[in-house]
Structure formats: C-alpha cells, structure tokens
Amino acid sequence: MGSVRNLCSLKFEVKILEARNVELKSSPSSLFVRFYLHAGSNRKIELNTSEIGSKPDNDVMIWNQSFCLECQGNETAFEELKQESVVFELRRRKTTSFMRKWSRSELVGRGEVSWKSVMESDGMEIERFVVMGEMKDCNSKPLMLKIALKLQASKLVNTKRVEDLCGCRDCNTCNCLDYEALVVACALDGL
Structure with missing residues (x-):
C-alpha cells in the first residue's frame, strides 16, 4: 500500500481595527492599510482596506x-x-487630486508581525498594536496600528485513499465501514 499523503488546510483571518496617533500635518487625504501575506515560492498577496477620509486634526x-x-x-x-511575517503599511492618498482614484499612494508608516508569534500564542490568535516605522509629517507620538491575526490549521487526508483501500466503486452496495475506520485511523496517526 502507498502512504497516505497529508495536506494542511490553513485559514487566515486578518482584522484591521484602528490606527492611533494619526496626526498628519499636510492637506486632507484618505488613508488605507495595505498588507502582504506570504503565498509560498517567494510570492506575496497584497490586500487593501477601504479608504477613510482623514483631516489633519484626526488622531484615531x-x-x-x-x-x-x-x-x-x-x-x-x-x-x-x-519564518514569514505579515507586513502592514499605512498609506495616504491625497483627496484633492483630480485623478484621485488612479493617483499613487504614499507610505505613512510600516510594521510587521511574525506568524511564529501567532502560532505560539494561545489559540493561535493575537490582538495587538503594531508600532509603525518611519512616518512622514507626523508628530513625536508613535503611529500605532491595532490588528488581530488568527490562524487555524488542520491536516487533511487525500480523499482518493478511501477508494484505494476499499476497491469497490460504489460504497452503497458493500460494507466499507472497516475501510473508513482504517482511513480515520491513518488520519489521526498523521496528526
């Protein structure tokens, strides 16, 4: 018999809650958070939050x-x-631009959280403030982004294995309970 091939199912949940100490001195703009998730083979997935209008006197x-x-x-x-991290960027887009929708955004602050810290936490979830790195046009207070990360991981057994063990193509006409129990045992052993 061939070996049972285990696959991992990963579910990521990323919440962008708020930013604090947002004290931009420049003209009104819209702010959004861009973050990057590891996608394997040195690839990243880029995601953006919705844009929120900002005024120079807003700090949250x-x-x-x-x-x-x-x-x-x-x-x-x-x-x-x-070995990977989630990279968060607080970005600004000027609202006075005629072509605002197509205008480039500008980096305000950047921070990251390692997936290892999430995996080592209770329930593989965290909620924390991330201190953003260098900031343009900001006062002395550190810019902080409150985020929550959650990871759920489970191992799966290749479903073709049931047919390989049973041999019949119609499990409604025979008693395959023993074969299914063997597959469940293999799955539990793999965990």
Missing part, C-alpha cells in the same frame, strides 16, 4: 475590517509560514 482612524483567506498545502508549507 477606525476601520474594523476583516479579511479571511483559506488555502491548502503540504506540511512543509506550514513550517515555512513560521
């Missing part, structure tokens, strides 16, 4: 926006994820 911006992604990979992919 609230998004309360969630993103959920699900993928499958082998156990190696799960181990590689421990």
Whole structure:
C-alpha cells in the first residue's frame, strides 16, 4: 500500500481595527492599510482596506475590517509560514487630486508581525498594536496600528485513499465501514 499523503488546510483571518496617533500635518487625504501575506515560492498577496477620509486634526482612524483567506498545502508549507511575517503599511492618498482614484499612494508608516508569534500564542490568535516605522509629517507620538491575526490549521487526508483501500466503486452496495475506520485511523496517526 502507498502512504497516505497529508495536506494542511490553513485559514487566515486578518482584522484591521484602528490606527492611533494619526496626526498628519499636510492637506486632507484618505488613508488605507495595505498588507502582504506570504503565498509560498517567494510570492506575496497584497490586500487593501477601504479608504477613510482623514483631516489633519484626526488622531484615531477606525476601520474594523476583516479579511479571511483559506488555502491548502503540504506540511512543509506550514513550517515555512513560521519564518514569514505579515507586513502592514499605512498609506495616504491625497483627496484633492483630480485623478484621485488612479493617483499613487504614499507610505505613512510600516510594521510587521511574525506568524511564529501567532502560532505560539494561545489559540493561535493575537490582538495587538503594531508600532509603525518611519512616518512622514507626523508628530513625536508613535503611529500605532491595532490588528488581530488568527490562524487555524488542520491536516487533511487525500480523499482518493478511501477508494484505494476499499476497491469497490460504489460504497452503497458493500460494507466499507472497516475501510473508513482504517482511513480515520491513518488520519489521526498523521496528526
């Protein structure tokens, strides 16, 4: 018999809650958060929150926006994820621009959180403020982004394995309970 191939199912939840100490001195603009998730093979997925209008006297911006992604990979992919981080960027787009929708955004601050810190936390979820790096046009208070990250991981057994063990193509006409129990046992052993 061939070996049972285990796959990992990964579900990511990213919440962008708020930014604090947003004290921009320049003209009114819209702010949004861009973040990057590791997608394997040195690739990143880029996601953006909705844009929120900002005024120079605002120091707290609230998004309360969630993103959920699900993928499958082998156990190696799960181990590689421990070496990666989620990179967050607070970005600004001037609202006075005639072609605002197509205008380039400008980096205000940048921070990151390692997936390893999420994996080592209770329930594989965290909620924290991330201190953003260098900031343009800001006062001395550090710009902070409040985020929440959650990771759910489970191992899957290749479903073709049931047919390989049973041999019949119609499990309604025979008693395959023993074969299904063997597959469940293999799945539990793989966990």
